[in-house]
Amino acid sequence: MSGPLIEVRGASFRYGEHVVFRSLGLEVYSGEVLTILGPNGCGKSTLLRCIGGALALDQGSVLLGDVDLAALDARARARKIAFLFQDHTPSFPFAVLDVVSMGRTPYLSTFGAPSRQDSRMAEEALEQVGLRHLKSRPYTELSGGERQLVLLARTLVQQPAVILLDEPTAHLDFKNQVRSLERIGALAGQGVTMIMTSHDPNHAFLFPGRAALMQPGGAITVGPAAQVVTDASLSGAYGIGVSVLSHPRRDGRGEFKFCTPWYN
Amino acid sequence: MSKPRTIALMIVLPLATLYVSLFIGRFAVSPGEVARILWAQFFPLAHDWPNSAETIVLQIRLPRAVLAMFVGAGLAVSGAAYQGMFRNPLVSTDILGVTAASGFGAALALLLSRNAVELQLIAFAFGLLGVALTYLLARVYRTTPVLMLVLSGIVVAAFFSALLSGAKYVADPESKLPAITYWLLGSLNGASVDSLKMALPPIIVGCIGLLFLRWMINVLTMGDEEARSLGVRTEWLKGGIIVFTTLITAAAVSVCGIVGWVGLVIPHIGRMLVGPDHRALLPATLSIGATFLLCIDDVARTATASEIPLGILTALIGAPFFAALLRKTRGAWQ
Numbered sequence: 001m002s003g004p005l006i007e008v009r010g011a012s013f014r015y016g017e018h019v020v021f022r023s024l025g026l027e028v029y030s031g032e033v034l035t036i037l038g039p040n041g042c043g044k045s046t047l048l049r050c051i052g053g054a055l056a057l058d059q060g061s062v063l064l065g066d067v068d069l070a071a072l073d074a075r076a077r078a079r080k081i082a083f084l085f086q087d088h089t090p091s092f093p094f095a096v097l098d099v100v101s102m103g104r105t106p107y108l109s110t111f112g113a114p115s116r117q118d119s120r121m122a123e124e125a126l127e128q129v130g131l132r133h134l135k136s137r138p139y140t141e142l143s144g145g146e147r148q149l150v151l152l153a154r155t156l157v158q159q160p161a162v163i164l165l166d167e168p169t170a171h172l173d174f175k176n177q178v179r180s181l182e183r184i185g186a187l188a189g190q191g192v193t194m195i196m197t198s199h200d201p202n203h204a205f206l207f208p209g210r211a212a213l214m215q216p217g218g219a220i221t222v223g224p225a226a227q228v229v230t231d232a233s234l235s236g237a238y239g240i241g242v243s244v245l246s247h248p249r250r251d252g253r254g255e256f257k258f259c260t261p262w263y264n
Numbered sequence: 265m266s267k268p269r270t271i272a273l274m275i276v277l278p279l280a281t282l283y284v285s286l287f288i289g290r291f292a293v294s295p296g297e298v299a300r301i302l303w304a305q306f307f308p309l310a311h312d313w314p315n316s317a318e319t320i321v322l323q324i325r326l327p328r329a330v331l332a333m334f335v336g337a338g339l340a341v342s343g344a345a346y347q348g349m350f351r352n353p354l355v356s357t358d359i360l361g362v363t364a365a366s367g368f369g370a371a372l373a374l375l376l377s378r379n380a381v382e383l384q385l386i387a388f389a390f391g392l393l394g395v396a397l398t399y400l401l402a403r404v405y406r407t408t409p410v411l412m413l414v415l416s417g418i419v420v421a422a423f424f425s426a427l428l429s430g431a432k433y434v435a436d437p438e439s440k441l442p443a444i445t446y447w448l449l450g451s452l453n454g455a456s457v458d459s460l461k462m463a464l465p466p467i468i469v470g471c472i473g474l475l476f477l478r479w480m481i482n483v484l485t486m487g488d489e490e491a492r493s494l495g496v497r498t499e500w501l502k503g504g505i506i507v508f509t510t511l512i513t514a515a516a517v518s519v520c521g522i523v524g525w526v527g528l529v530i531p532h533i534g535r536m537l538v539g540p541d542h543r544a545l546l547p548a549t550l551s552i553g554a555t556f557l558l559c560i561d562d563v564a565r566t567a568t569a570s571e572i573p574l575g576i577l578t579a580l581i582g583a584p585f586f587a588a589l590l591r592k593t594r595g596a597w598q
Contacts, residue, residue, distance in 0.1 A: 052493060074496060074498075078493060082493070085490060088487075091486065092351075094485075095541070
């Protein structure tokens with residue numbers, strides 16, 4: 001296997017006195033979906049923001065290939081890394097296509113605007129997430145699930161090396177969670193590298209790639225999902241009883257894993 | 265409305281209003297005479313109109329109308345840019361304290377019996393000073409969060425408003441207090457070729473600057489963090505928007521006093537006509553703002569025997585107009 005696409009080395013970050021993580025190391029390989037799990041407040045979103053450059057590490061570095069991301073300006077970084085934020089507050093009712101075109105911004109000059117070529121790329125990205133028919137609609141009128149996919153399309157037209165997804169299913173209902181995860185799975189199938197934080201350990205079993213489990217205090221275990229996501233590790237991290245179970249797939253091709261907490 | 269028709273309307277409307285503005289007024293000049301006077305400036309034409317008509321049209325009405333258009337266009341486009349940057353449709357051009365600071369500068373100049381040119385310069389300088397103070401006050405950890413900008417703007421505006429009240433308090437109630445009061449109500453009757461020369465360059469620079477940033481303002485409405493993740497250097501962008509907007513507003517206030525409502529209402533009308541995309545919205549607000557303020561000024565100088573202050577009319581006409589729009593669209597205009 002070739003070297004990692006992204007390498008986090010000796011990373012430390014703290015908010016004032018509160019140490020979020022210390023000397024953290026993490027490698028992400030091209031074409032995988034790395035799912036970062038962990039209880040609320042363990043610092044997985046903070047870690048993702050540090051990788052994306054939204055927050056600056058106190059110590060350590062994030063390398064993309066052999067480039068230190070801290071050395072890149074916002075424009076250059078936005079061509080390498082795209083971010084799907086957990087909380088997006090819609091402002092003005094822009095047309096869906098215009099919102100997706102915003103992903104082309106890192107390729108424009110400060111005084112420029114997207115070209116026809118850029119709009120075409122935006123339309124193709126909308127096609128990829130299955131929402132081309134909505135391109136002229138105000139994006140403020142879309143459902144939460146559709147809006148999330150529009151923003152996912154926006155990350156695609158950035159043509160990044162890696163897409164960071166911060167709790168992409170956080171505000172979605174059951175069906176829209178599944179739809180979003182299916183789209184993410186389809187992108188993974190096309191070889192798009194992604195790092196995703198999730199509050200749901202089940203998500204670790206969905207994609208080709210490894211899982212990382214973060215403990216409060218920033219300790220992190222990385223490996224194949226089947227090894228990282230176990231009864232013992234989840235019970236330890238979340239402080240509740242959890243069982244990882246298997247169930248035959250409906251198409252008969254083996255089993256799929258899922259986990260469920262124990263309710264008292 | 266189709267796109268080409270909207271564009272045509274946006275170009276024709278201000279020019280038509282300009283033409284009308286040149287022949288209405290207490291001194292009667294016929295539309296035909298206005299056309300011939302204008303034509304004669306560029307092409308040879310037999311001189312068959314009174315000289316007084318030419319003086320009125322070219323020396324008095326034209327500079328005033330041009331100033332009204334530039335001030336209206338500038339305030340409107342500034343308001344649109346700020347509403348985008350602050351992601352808030354209630355924001356107006358005076359949010360960072362430029363109006364209050366300029367107003368105090370002008371009052372100070374009047375108090376010190378400075379002439380019109382000096383007044384304009386002092387008011388302009390104070391406008392820039394006020395916004396600079398707001399910006400410095402809002403700066404935390406090398407960033408300027410929008411909330412800090414708004415709060416700092418309130419602080420700076422309150423400070424200069426207090427200074428203005430102080431200036432009024434010590435002003436001679438027979439001569440200077442009325443002068444300050446009238447000036448603050450806003451008027452274009454001081455318009456001359458000289459005031460054009462001073463006010464137009466900053467307004468034009470500011471407008472062109474904002475037009476250049478049209479797409480980046482779109483991206484900025486997504487919020488600072490998202491805009492940064494899309495490659496926007498948000499601190500530079502916000503600084504640029506503030507500089508351009510302040511050039512426009514300070515120049516406008518320094519030359520014609522405080523003209524409210526244009527920067528608040530016109531962007532909404534623009535969004536109703538062409539949508540929220542700043543690539544279309546900014547040019548549209550230029551056109552609508554120019555037309556609006558020119559119409560208001562025509563009313564201001566012709567409706568009664570003496571001038572009606574602009575600040576009164578923009579609100580008196582703007583408020584019911586805005587109220588009607590609000591009712592019609594039930595607040596869904598944005």
